[in-house]
Amino acid sequence: MTSSGTNRGGPPNSLPTIQAPWELLLPAAAAPARARGRTLRTALRDAVRSGRLAPGTRLPSSRDLAGDLGVSRGLVTEAYEQLTAEGYLRSDRGAGTWVGEAVRAVGPRARDRAPRPAGVLADFVAGTPDLSLFPRSAWSAAHRGVLAELPHQALGYPDPRGLPRLRTALAELLVRRRGVVADPERVIVVSGVAQAMTLLGFVLHARGTPGVGVENPGSPEHGSLFASAGIGAVALPLDGEGLAMAELRASGVRAVVTTPAHQFPTGIAYSARRRAELLDWARSVDGLLIEDDYDGEFRYDRAPVGALQGLDPEHVAYTGSVSKSLAPGLRLGWLLVPASHVEEVVERKRTMDLGNPVLDQALLARFVERGDYDRQLRRCRRAYRERRDVLVAALEEHFPGARVSGIAAGLHVVAALPGRYGPQDRFLARAAAAGVMVRASAHYGETAVDGVRLVLGYAHLPPARIRDGVRLMADAVRDQGARREPSAP
Template sequence: MNSWAIQQHPSTPDQARPPAPAAAPALGRDLHLDLTVRRTAGLGLRAALEDALREATADGSLAPGTRLPSSRALAADLDIARNTVAEAYAQLAAEGWLVSRQGSGTTVADRAPTRRPGPVPRPAPEAAIRYDFRPGRPDLDLFPRAAWLAATRRALARAPRDALGYSTSLGRYESRRALADYLGRVRGVRADPERILLCSGFAQGLALLGAELHARGTGPVAVESYGLRVHRELLEAAGPTTVPLPVDADGARTDLLPTDGTSAVLLTPAHQFPTGTPLHPARRAAALDWARATGGLVIEDDYDGEFRYDRQPVGAMQALDPERVVYAGTASKSLAPGLRLGWLVLPEDLVAPLAARKARADGQSSVLEQLALAELIESGGYDRQVRRARLHYRRRRDRLVAALATAAPRVQVSGIAAGLHALLRLPAGRTSEPDLQEQALQQGLALDVLSRFRHPLAEPDGLPPSLVIGFGTPPEHAFQRGLDVLGELLAANC
């Protein structure tokens, strides 16, 4: 068996090459083409080349619209006759795989035939959702594209040479310094840049913490009896088991924290998820007293602490004892989850161990996003974005409350002084949570129910059936109609 592997490289330096038209996927002379031509017994060279090109087109290696190298260039790379390449191109054009136009070269056909049709994918359930009121998701239309692009350009222009190389797993110092200033100013966090770890969202930060706690041989982690299942799963996958801590109208019952080996407690003190209540000052004090007495750790998930409407800001717990509290924040709500920007403000004894774990996990988070965030913060753009988002979500919250007051006055709305979701307590003895959720889905309305967030080991607590409604996700054009559908659903069942 003979084989040739070709890789077409630019023949001119980047600065001399004219820019490609925006609509063209790639110019033939600029195309980096990985193609293996296998010639077996009974198969001529031209036929082998045709098979290789068909295979690359069928499996998507050569995307529709891609311009191929000229026959002269491809022949030179393969060290074969130009006519062989020209004839192969002509044959594939006749079969519909390629398109050849005089003066425009040869491109992959927009609708090239498929050699090995696979099963038709089944539509995802998401396709049936027209009004997405699930919590924990921001309005992606609010992402400040122009400001982020400008910050990225400035960051690239100012970045030192070493910024594009391998860096400390803690993250770029410029970004940690900007975050330390911002968190101290806005959330009251006592942050030193040397104690900030930048990570891929809160999920990675929690997984790193869980692994370190497990490695130290400590006990289970207490979590609020209502919270995100994924957080429990991340901790348990890292090693520690989780035990539920009851939640009531004053937040988590930190006065009930066990003193017989529990190593840490995960709290959402500014805005408990999903009930929406802030942690009472006495409960904050109880959590810190427990941590000092037992050597335990408080993990403070400040997932939406910047979004408050009818109350004064609730400062971060971390400021009360930076050596016993890990402060965790993220840009997922203020900017977008897809950026994967999160941070941990760590006690001194956790900095080195978690930096080492981050280094083993993925080396470092993307430097460009880190530097762009720093530029956005230092230019004031991040503050402007938060204010803009806060006003937007407050208006949405007010529209939700007004719509429900008219359509379903028996439904009690709570947890709305801050954040991006509301708790809707249903009248007793009416439709069950699962039935209501199913009815909603049949009308294209996605929402969550309180019981879905309950820890499987939590004791009965007497909380009434409730819906958890996120008002951040629906795009503006669908928001009002979504409110109408939600109101009609509740009116018919409550």
């Protein structure tokens, strides 16, 4: 096979001639005649990208390479010209064809950076549903149905509000299950609660709002989402009924995020009195309550409390998603806004992403319309109630004196362990050494207390893993405690 040299900036023959790996192009010669040119071009590109043909490598003449491969010279000439135009090769008049200096070999393949802890025997970090409960069969059937019935024109750019079919289905669902006032024209399909918060943040920022109140303790994400829209977060304390009204009034904010159905992480439900006080405050300052109904469907001791938005839809923006009921990876949610905010939010949504994927929206609409979503909620509620009961029983068995606070709802509990298990930092270190991931309530902004106060997520763990995880924590504490005890005289 024809040999060729390399040159790194000097005359073509200033460096010794070396053998280049032209064998990698032989499969192109064996391709069908009609695909031979395309296959040769692809093989050359791949060789340059991977570094097998290094920058500065001189290629054989078109005549020599065509002879070596047994193809026409015109086919090689066309490949050289195409890759020269793309920048992979360079051609010097009278000096031949070379691999371009601009091309660099590709690096390692992309890594999955989703948070998945390794080496953990039990992960009690709150916020994740049981992904094994995802209704694959029903979802697949809905997908086939959507592909069969969706008209071609529906695959164009969608209404940034969302497909009318999905907005109608969501409005009916939320009226029935959460007691909201839902005009489909005010329903905006979003990529989860995170995008809903960001959209509202941009609109409030454009209106000159300097800050938004957030619950403290509360979800750490709320503050960072508003910060990304240029708005500061004002931390507001809670009392036993919900947001503390005196501090809210003194803060000067006119917009505040609330989780009245089931506050995270304390686990309380806002009292009827506090809900009324919040609405009176919003009316008095012409403000906005942003209701995050992240797990309002999951109440285990009684019917879920209706949404705050149903009491005053002109002063409450309501948002939720399928992240806890189906899977967070679907990135599908909804936002209901007062009439005074609709156009601004829709315009922000349009410029942000031109709307959510049409197929995904049509699929969720069909899933809701056919009752599959209601069935999924019932299935999850049964599973999560059982797991909560298992967790509470395991804490009582292995940590005598432990107190579980908050209502019987959601995907987490708050457990206060007696002072003898502290200090808290040492407890967390022992749990981690035993392969148990768990977070203290202080992680979410709660004031540090004596003893150990934990936020324990349970929805994503099967009952056996919950029992094992609690036992592992207890064993770690017991073993460390035994080593500290002085030996008997």
